[in-house]
Amino acid sequence: MxxxxxxxxxxxxxxxxxxxxxxxxxxxxxxxxVVDLSKKDLGVDIEKGFIPNYIxxxxxxxxxxxxxxxxxxSEIIWLASDEDREGEAIAWHLIEALELHSAQTKxxxxxxxxxxxxxxxxxxxREIDKNLVDAQQARRVLDRLVGFELSPLLWRxxxxxxxxxxxxSVAVRLIAEREExxxxxxxxSSFRIVGEFIVKNxxxxxxxxxxxxxxxxxxxxAIRFLEKCKSAEYTxxxxxxxxxxKTPASPFTTSTLQQEASRKLSFSVANTMRIAQxxxxxxxxxxxxxxxxxxxEMALALAKKEITGSYGPExxxxxxxxxxxxxxxxAHEAIRPTYLNNKIIEGDRSQKRLYELIWKRTIASxxxxxxxxxxxxxxxxxxxxxxxxxxxxxxxxxGFLKVYMESIDEDDSEGKEGILPPLTSGDHMEVDKITAQxxxxxxxxxxxxxxxxxxLEELGIGRPSTYAPIISTIQKRGYVVKEDRPxxxxxxxxxxxxxxxITEELxxxxxxYEKAKLFPTDxxxxxxxxxxxHFANILDYNFTATVEEEFxxxxxxxxxxxxxxxxxYFPFHKQIxxxxxNTKKVSGEKLLGVDPQTGENIFVKIGRYGPMxxxxxxxxxxxxxxxxxxxxxxxxxxxxxQALDLFKxxxxxxxxxxxxxxxxxGRFGPYIFYKSKFFSLPKEEDPLSVTLERxxxxxxxxxxxxxxxxxxxxxxxxxxxQVLNGRYGTYLSYKKQxxxxxxxxxxxxxxxxxxxxxxxxxxxxxxxxxxxx
DNA sequence: CAGTGAGCGAGCTTCCGCTTGACTT
Numbered sequence: 001m002x003x004x005x006x007x008x009x010x011x012x013x014x015x016x017x018x019x020x021x022x023x024x025x026x027x028x029x030x031x032x033x034v035v036d037l038s039k040k041d042l043g044v045d046i047e048k049g050f051i052p053n054y055i056x057x058x059x060x061x062x063x064x065x066x067x068x069x070x071x072x073x074s075e076i077i078w079l080a081s082d083e084d085r086e087g088e089a090i091a092w093h094l095i096e097a098l099e100l101h102s103a104q105t106k107x108x109x110x111x112x113x114x115x116x117x118x119x120x121x122x123x124x125x126r127e128i129d130k131n132l133v134d135a136q137q138a139r140r141v142l143d144r145l146v147g148f149e150l151s152p153l154l155w156r157x158x159x160x161x162x163x164x165x166x167x168x169s170v171a172v173r174l175i176a177e178r179e180e181x182x183x184x185x186x187x188x189s190s191f192r193i194v195g196e197f198i199v200k201n202x203x204x205x206x207x208x209x210x211x212x213x214x215x216x217x218x219x220x221x222a223i224r225f226l227e228k229c230k231s232a233e234y235t236x237x238x239x240x241x242x243x244x245x246k247t248p249a250s251p252f253t254t255s256t257l258q259q260e261a262s263r264k265l266s267f268s269v270a271n272t273m274r275i276a277q278x279x280x281x282x283x284x285x286x287x288x289x290x291x292x293x294x295x296x297e298m299a300l301a302l303a304k305k306e307i308t309g310s311y312g313p314e315x316x317x318x319x320x321x322x323x324x325x326x327x328x329x330x331a332h333e334a335i336r337p338t339y340l341n342n343k344i345i346e347g348d349r350s351q352k353r354l355y356e357l358i359w360k361r362t363i364a365s366x367x368x369x370x371x372x373x374x375x376x377x378x379x380x381x382x383x384x385x386x387x388x389x390x391x392x393x394x395x396x397x398x399g400f401l402k403v404y405m406e407s408i409d410e411d412d413s414e415g416k417e418g419i420l421p422p423l424t425s426g427d428h429m430e431v432d433k434i435t436a437q438x439x440x441x442x443x444x445x446x447x448x449x450x451x452x453x454x455x456l457e458e459l460g461i462g463r464p465s466t467y468a469p470i471i472s473t474i475q476k477r478g479y480v481v482k483e484d485r486p487x488x489x490x491x492x493x494x495x496x497x498x499x500x501x502i503t504e505e506l507x508x509x510x511x512x513y514e515k516a517k518l519f520p521t522d523x524x525x526x527x528x529x530x531x532x533x534h535f536a537n538i539l540d541y542n543f544t545a546t547v548e549e550e551f552x553x554x555x556x557x558x559x560x561x562x563x564x565x566x567x568x569y570f571p572f573h574k575q576i577x578x579x580x581x582n583t584k585k586v587s588g589e590k591l592l593g594v595d596p597q598t599g600e601n602i603f604v605k606i607g608r609y610g611p612m613x614x615x616x617x618x619x620x621x622x623x624x625x626x627x628x629x630x631x632x633x634x635x636x637x638x639x640x641x642q643a644l645d646l647f648k649x650x651x652x653x654x655x656x657x658x659x660x661x662x663x664x665x666g667r668f669g670p671y672i673f674y675k676s677k678f679f680s681l682p683k684e685e686d687p688l689s690v691t692l693e694r695x696x697x698x699x700x701x702x703x704x705x706x707x708x709x710x711x712x713x714x715x716x717x718x719x720x721x722q723v724l725n726g727r728y729g730t731y732l733s734y735k736k737q738x739x740x741x742x743x744x745x746x747x748x749x750x751x752x753x754x755x756x757x758x759x760x761x762x763x764x765x766x767x768x769x770x771x772x773x
Numbered sequence: 774c775a776g777t778g779a780g781c782g783a784g785c786t787t788c789c790g791c792t793t794g795a796c797t798t
Contacts, residue, residue, distance in 0.1 A: 009792060032792030039787095059793090086791055140789075148787020154787085161786045168788085277793085289791090367779065465790055607778050618779060666776025678776065709798095724798075728774045731798065 002026035005074040007067065007094060009081050011459040012281050013113060017080075020115040026074070028067060033086070034060045035093045038142050046569070051560045052141055056097055065164050076104055078122070082107035084329035085555065089136035092128050095773055112296040112333055113286075135555040141165070141565055142547060146538060149576050150531070157526060157585055159608055163477055164462065166544060169463050171470055173539055174455055174481045175447055176528040177519040185443040189492075190215040191222035191436040196387045197234065197379070197429045199421045206421045210379055210388035215439075219493055222436035223504075225386075226497040233382040234429040239375065248400040249292040250321040251334035251362050254464035255457045257288070260361070262450035265353055268516070270450040273468045275354045276335070283338055284345050285358055289464040290332035291457075293321040295362070299333070302340040303366035311402060315370040326460035327548050336340045336362040360404035369399035377423050392420030409451055433498040440490070446517040449482065461544045479524030479609070487513035513550050520610045522635045526588045534579045538572075592642040602643050605634040609667060611635050613643040627667050631683065645688050654693040663687045674699055692760040714752040723747050723756050734759050 004025040010012050011029040016688055018027040035054040045051040057372050072076050077100055077617055081087040092098070106125035107683050110117045160567070168178065193212035198205060216222040252260070254273075261272040276288035294305070300318055306608030307316045323330060337359050343357045373396055379388040395401065451465045458666070462470055474480045486511050494505045520528070532539050547568075553559040557695040589605035595615055603614040607626065611634070616624035629638065650664035662673040670681035672695050679702050683689060685694065695760035711730065712723035722733040723741075730747040732739040734756060741747050745754070 013795075029792080031788070031794095034792095036790090037788090082776060082791085090791070136790095143789045145788085149787095150788035157786095163787050165788045238779055281793095465792080469790090477790080612778065614778085623779070664776075668775060671776060673776085680776095733798090740796095 003069075003075040004078060005070050005076070006078040006080050008596070009087070009090065010287070011053045011294070012283070013287075015225055016113050016283070017118055020118050022717060025078075026070065028070065030067060030081070030090065030094060031060065031092055032064055033057065033093065036098050037140065042148055043144055043687050047440060050141055050569070050723050051563045052137060054093070054096070063752065064097050066095070071100060076102075078125070079105065079107045079128075080121070082331035083111065084331040085132055085136045085139065085551070087331060088129055089140075090130040092130075092133045092308075095128070105328070111294075112298075112737065114296065117296075122759060129555075131557045132555045132563040133550040138554055138564055139547075139551055142568065145565070145569055145572070149573065150535065150538070153576055153580060154214065154527060154530070156580065157583060158530065158587075159523075159606065162527060164527070164531060166547075167456075167466070167470055168304065168473050168477075168479075168536065169528070170459070170461055170538055170541065170544070171452060172474050172520065172524050172528050173532065173541075174452065175474075175518050176525050177568070178444060178447060179520050179525075181444045183447065187440045187443065188217075189438050189440045190217050191219060191221065191493075191495075192439045193225065193434060193436050195234070195434045197390075198432050199423065199429070200419050204421070207422060208377070208390050208423075208429075210377070210390035213389055214627075215385055216436070218311050219438070219495070221434075223495055223502065226434060226495060226502055228384060228434060229431075229434055229497055230500050230502075231420055232384060234388075234431055235382070236377060236423050236425055236427040236429060237380040237387065239379040239423055240378075241373055241375045243396075244374050246372065246399075246401065248319075248364040248367060248369075248404070249361065249406040251295055251336055251365045253291050253293060253325070253334060254289050254467060255291070256451050257323075257335055257358070257451040258453050259466060260407065261354060261356060262448055264357060266516075267350075267354070267690060269453060269471055270355065270468045271350075275350050279345075279347075279351060279355055279358075282347075284342070284347075285356060285389045286334070286336050287332045288335055289416060290335060291323065291325055291328040291464050292330040292332055293323050294332055295320075295336060295365075299336055299340065300366065301361075303363060306340045307363060307367055311367075315367050315402065318366055325457060326545060329463075333360075338348060364400040364404035367403065368397070370395060370399035370401040371397040374417075375420050375428050375492070377420060379429055391417050393417040394419055395760070409445065409448075413582055413745065433496055436495040438492040438494070440492070441514075446514055448517055452518060457539050459544065460548060474524075478521055478546045479527060480518050482516055485512075485514040486513050487517070496523075509551055520661065522629075523606060525636070526586065526606055530586055531549065534583065535575065537575075559607075561682075570666060588635055590635060592638070592643050595644065602640065604629075604638055604643065606635070611636070612645050615647055623677040630687070631669065649687060651687070653690075653695060656692070656696050656699070661692060661699075663690060663695065672698060711747055712750060714755060716752065721752070723755070725752055732758055 002024055006017065006021065006025055006027040007030055008744070010016060011031070014029040015026045018025070021027060034055050034056060038053045043053050045053065079091040079094055081090040087109070095105060105127050108125050109122040110121040140501065147163070147165040151162060154162040155591055168733060192215050195210050195212070197208045197210065199208050222238050249256070258269045258272050259277065261267040262269070267275070273288065276285065279285040280288050304316050304318055335354065335358060339361070340362065345352060345358055373394050375392040377390040377392070379390065381387060441516060449471050449657065452471065456462045456467065456470070475482060481682065489508045490511050491506055491508050494507055496503050535544065550559060550564050554561045554564060580605050587605040587607070589603050591615070592602045592604050594600065595602055598615070600616040605612065605614065609628065611629040613627050613629065614624050616622060618624055625647060627649060629635070629646070633642065650662050653661045653663055655661065656674070659675045664673065665687055668680065669683070670685070670687040672679040672681055679699055680689065681698070707727050710722055711725055714721040719735060724731055724733050728739055739758055741758065
């Protein structure tokens with residue numbers, strides 16, 4: 001029996017620390033928060049001064065009772081949750097939930113998981129910081145009040161099951177507004193002039209590209225310029241070289257890791273976090289949910305050793321980074337390899353790639369600057385005030401670039417600066433050709449998941465542990481979709497002067513192709529518009545920053561937490577009530593036109609189940625007809641013809657095997673209805689144009705799959721036992737319960753006797769699909 | 774999952790942050 005019980009948040013951490021502390025210490029984890037506000041109601045007693053109603057989270061009951069038992073048998077309980085707002089609250093909740101006495105309880109904290117740091121922490125226990133706990137309570141209660149008062153308002157005014165909150169609603173706003181900017185964006189074109197000069201240097205011939213120091217807005221001006229160039233002479237006017245340097249990026253935080261893994265490896269945010277978690281649990285990297293760029297002294301020393309050994313001492317530069325992020329709490333280190341001498345690791349391909357990225361970033365952050373030399377060559381044109389500029393860049397010393405270079409989101413198709421041949425002032429330049437190419441101004445860039453995380457972090461909204469869940473929430477609620485969208489073709493003019501002749505071509509380029517970008521849906525736009533109109537204060541990009549300042553004041557003991565909440569809540573609640581009374585239900589209804597057949601109005605709007613078209617007025621005597629929009633259609637862009645097409649559903653395609661085949665769109669997308677069964681239509685098929693032949697193929701294919709589903713069947717006292725082949729492998733079905741088949745047994749060879757054993761010895765799998773009535 | 778949409782009305786939905794498994798048919 002250990003005399004000491006240490007409680008940390010994560011089991012992987014518990015394992016490591018357990019090794020440092022020896023036999024007298026038992027280290028256990030509580031898996032994060034163990035209590036939360038009651039979910040059944042608001043969970044806050046407003047009248048009594050916003051008293052939170054905490055209950056032990058259902059999934060933590062087992063852990064709490066286990067810890068409680070261990071605590072009873074221990075002399076001292078060391079609460080070692082993270083040293084930030086949430087961690088302090090976890091420690092306090094543990095005291096309450098485990099019913100610990102103050103005499104036997106000590107609060108400790110450490111920022112790095114090394115033996116000396118932990119031993120030092122044990123030497124310096126402290127009390128719970130109640131002010132910090134209060135700051136957390138304020139944060140928690142504010143989020144609950146905002147979320148649980150705004151969401152029901154949306155149910156009443158827009159449609160059921162919608163949600164709103166301090167964080168998610170701002171995330172949706174960012175995406176909706178970006179889309180609006182893109183919609184309103186007017187692309188301006190101008191003509192970019194590039195001269196290509198031939199430079200002979202002994203036997204070596206090279207081409208130097210130089211850009212004119214101005215652009216022309218009209219083609220005529222560009223041609224006039226080229227005309228003048230026909231008879232011109234070109235001379236080097238000036239050669240300017242100046243040194244410059246590049247500095248490595250700071251070590252990874254959650255947010256920057258997500259961004260780089262997205263840019264360099266095309267990982268989704270959720271994927272990056274899943275793989276990072278695997279690396280963390282196998283002890284290969286430090287904790288992956290952090291906002292700190294700090295590296296431990298031990299890591300700095302290891303990095304220095306590794307760089308010296310692999311690249312030489314001139315590549316070493318020990319750097320300590322400062323966190324600039326708003327509201328950072330820095331309870332952990334930056335994300336880095338646990339052992340910097342391991343350049344590669346065992347693991348699957350994704351793990352290896354992510355690890356390599358983390359290794360390179362960490363090592364590079366401790367390396368010397370890259371030293372560059374930039375050259376600008378100015379080329380004058382006789383009888384002309386304009387001049388050409390050629391830019392070159394050479395690397396004098398690669399420094400950290402030997403290992404790693406951070407990527408950027410903007411496309412950098414142009415401006416790659418290479419090496420220039422030696423040129424001196426006064427050199428005569430021989431021109432090969434001069435082009436005037438029409439260039440269009442760039443529309444704003446749509447958000448990828450990782451770019452959204454970056455923006456949220458800049459605004460101080462969300463935490464490392466929530467970036468991935470935020471993205472999944474706003475997609476689950478249907479506010480946002482992540483999609484690839486095809487681009488379009490745009491024509492541009494290219495005018496070329498060569499051998500005294502000017503030619504003009506009309507060329508085309510493909511632009512605007514989007515890969516894995518976030519787009520607002522109709523519902524996202526409608527909800528966002530409603531919230532921005534009526535709750536501009538909550539949707540304000542600075543709302544979080546403002547309340548965070550107040551949380552800080554609470555943490556410093558300068559402000560009472562429920563006073564702060566009270567000051568916020570009452571005006572906010574009035575706003576809710578006012579909106580409830582004074583606004584009508586919103587549906588985004590728009591009159592699209594008139595049905596040529598019946599003369600009835602056609603509307604588009606958001607219905608109970610999403611965007612739909614409506615034929616006929618709601619208040620007319622005849623019941624209006626409804627039809628859902630197809631995937632990819634929007635109430636914003638749908639045309640009258642497309643709307644009319646939707647009313648052609650359900651379509652009777654004909655008969656197969658003496659039964660009717662019908663195609664339509666339902667709650668879960670397009671489907672085929674045949675012999676009272678549903679077959680979903682693959683997404684590449686259009687329900688409006690799919691043929692009878694194709695639907696029969698789909699039906700037959702599905703039926704074949706069904707037939708293969710049953711591997712074996714037995715009758716057992718009149719009850720059916722089936723060995724089935726499902727989406728997640730083979731399983732047993734008996735009396736509507738499913739049973740796992742033990743690993744290592746061939747399901748095809750199972751006998752009735754063996755099936756009986758499995759049923760009697762294994763727990764049936766819980767079905768999550770069970771819905772309460 | 775299950776293939777609707779007004780009207781009737783009961784009963785449901787919802788927040789953010791901290792942490793991992795269990796387990797889907």
